[in-house]
Amino acid sequence: MIQFTVGPLQKKTSLLGALRHFGVSSTMRRRIKHSGVCKINGHDATTKDFVVEGDRVEVTLPEKNSFTPEAIPLTIAYEDDYIIVVNKPAGLLMHPTSGAHTGTLANALAWYYEKTGQSCAYHPMHRLDRNTSGLCLIAKQPQIQYAFSRQDLAYHRFYAALCEGVFPAPLVTVHWPIERLPGSIIQRRTGVAGKAAHTDIRRLAACADYSLLEMVLHTGRTHQIRVHCASLGHPLVGDDLYGGSRRFMERQALHAFRVQFIHPVTGNYITVNSPLPADMQALVRRAGWDYNGDSV
Numbered sequence: 546m547i548q549f550t551v552g553p554l555q556k557k558t559s560l561l562g563a564l565r566h567f568g569v570s571s572t573m574r575r576r577i578k579h580s581g582v583c584k585i586n587g588h589d590a591t592t593k594d595f596v597v598e599g600d601r602v603e604v605t606l607p608e609k610n611s612f613t614p615e616a617i618p619l620t621i622a623y624e625d626d627y628i629i630v631v632n633k634p635a636g637l638l639m640h641p642t643s644g645a646h647t648g649t650l651a652n653a654l655a656w657y658y659e660k661t662g663q664s665c666a667y668h669p670m671h672r673l674d675r676n677t678s679g680l681c682l683i684a685k686q687p688q689i690q691y692a693f694s695r696q697d698l699a700y701h702r703f704y705a706a707l708c709e710g711v712f713p714a715p716l717v718t719v720h721w722p723i724e725r726l727p728g729s730i731i732q733r734r735t736g737v738a739g740k741a742a743h744t745d746i747r748r749l750a751a752c753a754d755y756s757l758l759e760m761v762l763h764t765g766r767t768h769q770i771r772v773h774c775a776s777l778g779h780p781l782v783g784d785d786l787y788g789g790s791r792r793f794m795e796r797q798a799l800h801a802f803r804v805q806f807i808h809p810v811t812g813n814y815i816t817v818n819s820p821l822p823a824d825m826q827a828l829v830r831r832a833g834w835d836y837n838g839d840s841v
Contacts, residue, residue, distance in 0.1 A: 546664045547577075547604040547686050548626060549810065551596045560585065561592040563602060568809065569688040581606050605664065612641065612667065617653035622680060623817045627689045627810050629654070630817045635678040635796050635824075639669060650681065671702060671765050678822045679704070679801025692809035700806035704760045704770055705821060705836075707798035707828055708779040709789055712756035717746040719773045723766040732786060733768045735776045742766045744773045752832045755782050755793070771797060782828070798825050 549567050551558075558566070560583060564574050574592075577583070583590045584603040596602065617637075623630040633639075633650055640651040651667045658665045665685040670693050673681060682700060684690040693700060724739030726732040733739075743763035750757045756779070760770055768787075774780055775787035783794035805816045821829065821836065829836045 547602070547606075547688055549602055551598055551600040551602060553598050554596075557595060559592065560590060560594050560596050560602060563596045563600075564592075564604070564688075567688060568692040570691045573687050573691070576606055577604055612649070612651040612655040613647060614656035614659045615647060615652040616656050617648065617650075619653050619657055621657075622819055623815070625808075627685055628808070629683050629685060630804060631681045631683065632819045633673055633678060633681050633801075635676045635822065638675050639672045639681070640667070654683070670700060673801060674768065674771075674797070674799075676796035677799045677801065679799075680804045680817055680819050681801070682804050682806065689809055693806070700804060702762045702765075702801060703803035703805075704762065705800045705802045705825070706758045706760060706770060706774070707755045707782040707794075707825060708758055708774050709755060709782060710779055711751045711753070712746075712748045712758060712777075712779050715748050717748075717777070719744045719746065719777070721773060721776060723769060723772050733766070733772045735772060740764075740766055742769050742773070744769060746773075749836065750832065750834045755798075755828065755832070757829065757832075757834060757836060770799060793828055794824055796824075798828065800825055 551563050561574060561578060564577065578592050582605045583592060585594060585596060586601050620632040621629060622632050631650065638645055638649040640649050654667055666687065668684040668687060668690040670682040670684060673679060684693065720743050721735040722737060722739030723733050723742045724736040726734045741764060745761040747759045748756055749759060762769060771781055771784055771787050780787045780789035782798040783789055783791050784797035785791055800821055802819050803816065807814055
């Protein structure tokens with residue numbers, strides 16, 4: 546369901562025009578025009594009806610890409626009528642694949658929406674690998690996803706990681722394109738023919754076995770952090786796909802600990818944080834560091 550309150554208008558505007566002003570894409574507006582159920586202030590309406598400032602608009606569309614609801618426990622870090630941020634555990638897929646039709650975050654959210662009486666869709670703004678833990682920013686409505694795609698509503702993702710060995714510099718900015726490794730459908734590598742990829746890396750602490758890093762992603766390429774760290778000669782702890790050892794962890798030591806974004810409806814700047822999971826926290830304690838998500 547699409548819901549919003551009409552803001553200030555400079556001229557007489559139809560409901561369809563208000564949808565465009567609110568950030569709904571042209572493709573979505575066509576769907577609404579042909580198959581949407583519209584209400585203005587609780588009364589049935591069409592896309593040709595006029596709206597004024599303060600009107601409450603509701604539009605319902607037949608849902609696409611629906612997932613089977615499953616009662617999978619969720620940790621919700623933030624939620625409002627438009628956005629939900631879920632703290633995904635390692636081991637949970639973002640959405641069904643050809644080899645895994647159930648048991649995913651999408652199935653869990655379908656159950657949560659059903660249980661809480663919400664008519665919402667699943668529009669993740671970014672994806673985490675199965676064995677990466679942390680915060681997933683998910684739009685509940687397609688026009689919210691569209692709004693985030695605009696440059697003026699960019700969101701920022703921060704990651705904590707443990708890499709092999711002593712990372713050599715306190716600050717590193719990586720601008721290495723990433724491409725698929727020839728002959729593999731999974732593995733990536735850096736290469737001039739790849740897509741632009743930008744990662745900022747800050748070393749927080751180091752011991753003989755591993756270093757604690759914080760990263761900011763400016764692009765969202767598949768395995769971006771894992772590939773950039775491996776290309777620097779310091780693969781992530783546990784990441785045997787890219788040369789890391791499983792001596793200390795059975796999965797890559799990578800956690801999305803913070804998301805920051807401008808809310809596409811309220812305009813508020815929102816920060817959501819997530820503590821390190823137990824497996825990574827155990828290695829932090831082993832090294833004698835006191836890491837609270839900001840400093841050591």
